[in-house]
Amino acid sequence: xxxxxxxxxxxxxxxxxxxxxxxxxxxxxxxxxxxxxxxxxxxxxxxxxxxxxxxxxxxxxxxxxxxxxxxxxxxxxxxxxxxxxxxxxxxxxxxxxxxxxxxxxxxxxxxxxxxxxxxxxxxxxxxxxxxxxxxxxxxxxxxxxxxxxxxxxx
Amino acid sequence: xxxxxxxxxxxxxxxxxxxxxxxxxxxxxxxxxxxxxxxxxxxxxxxxxxxxxxxxxxxxxxxxxxxxxxxxxxxxxxxxxxxxxxxxxxxxxxxxxxxxxxxxxxxxxxxxxxxxxxxxxxxxxxxxxxxxxxxxxxxxxxxxxxxxxxxxxx
Numbered sequence: 001x002x003x004x005x006x007x008x009x010x011x012x013x014x015x016x017x018x019x020x021x022x023x024x025x026x027x028x029x030x031x032x033x034x035x036x037x038x039x040x041x042x043x044x045x046x047x048x049x050x051x052x053x054x055x056x057x058x059x060x061x062x063x064x065x066x067x068x069x070x071x072x073x074x075x076x077x078x079x080x081x082x083x084x085x086x087x088x089x090x091x092x093x094x095x096x097x098x099x100x101x102x103x104x105x106x107x108x109x110x111x112x113x114x115x116x117x118x119x120x121x122x123x124x125x126x127x128x129x130x131x132x133x134x135x136x137x138x139x140x141x142x143x144x145x146x147x148x149x150x151x152x153x154x
Numbered sequence: 155x156x157x158x159x160x161x162x163x164x165x166x167x168x169x170x171x172x173x174x175x176x177x178x179x180x181x182x183x184x185x186x187x188x189x190x191x192x193x194x195x196x197x198x199x200x201x202x203x204x205x206x207x208x209x210x211x212x213x214x215x216x217x218x219x220x221x222x223x224x225x226x227x228x229x230x231x232x233x234x235x236x237x238x239x240x241x242x243x244x245x246x247x248x249x250x251x252x253x254x255x256x257x258x259x260x261x262x263x264x265x266x267x268x269x270x271x272x273x274x275x276x277x278x279x280x281x282x283x284x285x286x287x288x289x290x291x292x293x294x295x296x297x298x299x300x301x302x303x304x305x306x307x308x
Contacts, residue, residue, distance in 0.1 A: 043273070045199060045271050045273075046201060047200060047201020047202070047203070047210070047267075047268025047269065047271075048201070048268060049201075049203050049266050049267075049268050054266075054267075054268050054269050055268065055269055056201070056268055056269050056270075056271045058271065083281070086281045086283075087283070090281070090283035093283075094283075112203050112208075113201075113203075113208075114201025114202060114203050114208050114209065114210055114268055115201065115208050115209055115210050115282065115283055115284045115305070115306075115307060116210075116283045117199050117201075117210045117212065117280060117281065117282050117283065118280070118281045118283055119197070119199075119273050119275075119278055119279070119280055119281075120278065120279055120281075121273075121275045121276065121277055121278025121279060122275065122276070122277075123275055123276075124273055124274065124275025124278045125273070125274055125275060126271060126272070126273055127237070127240045127244070127271065127272045127273075127274075128269065128271050129240075129241070129244035129247075129248075129269055129270045129271065129272055130269045151269070152269075153269060
């Protein structure tokens with residue numbers, strides 16, 4: 001997998017958080033995920049199936065950032081990660097993947113999206129079980145970190 | 155969603171753990187998941203896309219059971235959940251979904267599977283963000299609990 005597949009997810013996340021939550025995030029260095037683990041408190045995951053490949057995407061938020069986005073999108077700030085926050089993370093997962101799907105589709109890489117699944121739990125980690133490279137992209141913000149990971153079968 | 159969609163996952167999990175790991179699990183009562191949360195230390199998740207619907211499946215193991223299965227399948231027992239255990243959980247997720255896919259395909263319900271994603275972290279919970287009912291099925295064993303959850307868009 002090359003960066004052509006990853007950049008649409010990156011720009012889609014920046015765009016979704018900027019427009020929906022007025023939140024600026026700063027991309028760090030994308031890297032191949034080996035031992036490194038992205039830890040966070042709430043993650044959205046989604047499966048993707050195309051005619052020639054399949055894969056998965058995840059976005060993992062630190063709690064502080066998830067709660068700040070919740071506050072900015074919906075005007076209320078829960079004390080911890082509740083069902084409204086997981087709903088929001090599921091929606092963000094759908095929007096980011098949908099944005100990437102549109103960009104990749106224009107380049108001839110079509111895929112269909114499954115439904116999102118949201119994981120919550122302190123410091124959980126995620127491993128994409130594909131045969132291809134696992135790309136990890138960290139982002140920083142004033143309120144905490146967010147990570148995306150994307151991988152497709154070779 | 156009705157029980158016709160859930161039973162193939164149930165029987166496939168019983169079959170996979172019985173044949174691959176010589177481990178007997180006892181199904182509890184399937185139920186609609188509302189507030190209830192399945193908590194475990196390692197989960198496999200996979201997205202599914204059919205011509206008329208899409209959804210997701212997850213299987214969540216308590217650590218004690220995951221390590222026992224690891225020991226029985228591979229003859230070695232790690233002290234905690236490591237990459238070999240998450241690989242095994244990814245494989246089990248693939249095998250269970252593949253078994254259910256075969257059974258459902260024979261009944262005319264075709265779907266394609268994405269790639270599995272494995273989550274690890276103490277007491278994490280999973281929420282399937284679909285428009286349909288979320289079915290939770292608990293299983294008990296001599297070594298700990300395992301839960302499956304399956305849901306499709308309506």
